[in-house]
Amino acid sequence: MNTLSYGLLALLAQESCTGYELMLKIQPVWQAKHSQIYPILAKMERSGLVQFVSVAQKEKPDKKVYSITEKGTSALQAWLPDLSAEPVKRDEMLLKMYCLWLADAATTERLFRERLKLYAKRMEKFRASLAELEGAEQGSGKPLGVRTPSFGKYVLLKRAIDHARMEIDWCEWVLGMLKSGIDSSGA
Amino acid sequence: MNTLSYGLLALLAQESCTGYELMLKIQPVWQAKHSQIYPILAKMERSGLVQFVSVAQKEKPDKKVYSITEKGTSALQAWLPDLSAEPVKRDEMLLKMYCLWLADAATTERLFRERLKLYAKRMEKFRASLAELEGAEQGSGKPLGVRTPSFGKYVLLKRAIDHARMEIDWCEWVLGMLKSGIDSSGA
DNA sequence: CGAAGCATGTAATAGGTTACATGATTAT
């Protein structure tokens, strides 16, 4: 049982889904391909943490809908209070910062414009998701309390938006420096 | 040549260092252990991108001081304008958000307090580094222009502080929700 | 007509972590 396994279990605790759905859902927090998820699911099924039912579909491939077992829920609750590993990030664009000074002005500007675009897109997407979640909340009458399964999605969405905002602000701040002639000093 | 190789090259373009120093310097942007860095350095030396001189030290182990070659600088400049891969992040604490609703109030609070502490520490560290950099800048008389080797460190530090600020704010926002009784809804 | 989405899986490879190995000094 590695961290990704627990993440999948956590998603299954919210609602039953297929491996494919889990792969899509976990992306914002943990990038994993389907080739990593399917074997984990099979392994967790063998150890009784999850179970599945095969569902035949017309005009689409058959699917396996996984759900968490009692044993799985216990495992999750044991993992939750454990001290979490420090976040790991690998960001190619940030590595480029170390040698920005040997790039031309056009390349430098493009680097930041590309990143700006990336996070602007993400922000849009996350905002739409948040609006959707808030709409569903009002529809059901239930408020987003800590003890409701969608609370996690809610705080994660809030954080994702804040993060995108920060990245956008940072890009604009640097872009502003490029324009305001501060860059001309060493050229 | 993978992304980490280019990152090491980028650091060496700023100043010559040992593998050990590179390992420490690259941490904020790309988490890598020495066991990964030494073989890469040896490989880049064999292909002529970097070179090294052995320096004997008294009361410390001998070291190899690596520096970038012309060939290495060309490779860096070719990498810079390439479209950067999207940032990868793996954050165990965020995975836990999905099953927060099955944790007790004390565990939930501890989770956020631990993260708050982590980022408060980082913020302190980054602020100290920024103050140091700004001090060195004033001492040298040279402003932090885009074309100076320390510009990258500067923008990276600014971003690290902004990021830590965001994480802290998020934790405090959630912690506030826990206290204000919003959590009592589903309990 | 080709690309993308749904849906599952395996195999090969690359990337990254932990452990093994050594050894002196300095701080707690």
Next chain:
DNA sequence: ATAATCATGTAACCTATTACATGCTTCG
């Protein structure tokens, strides 16, 4: 005393990506 810092390297293992494999539908 024990841990941490400096300093380098290798081996074993785990994690993650890319490629291979299949197949039908819908959208551009």
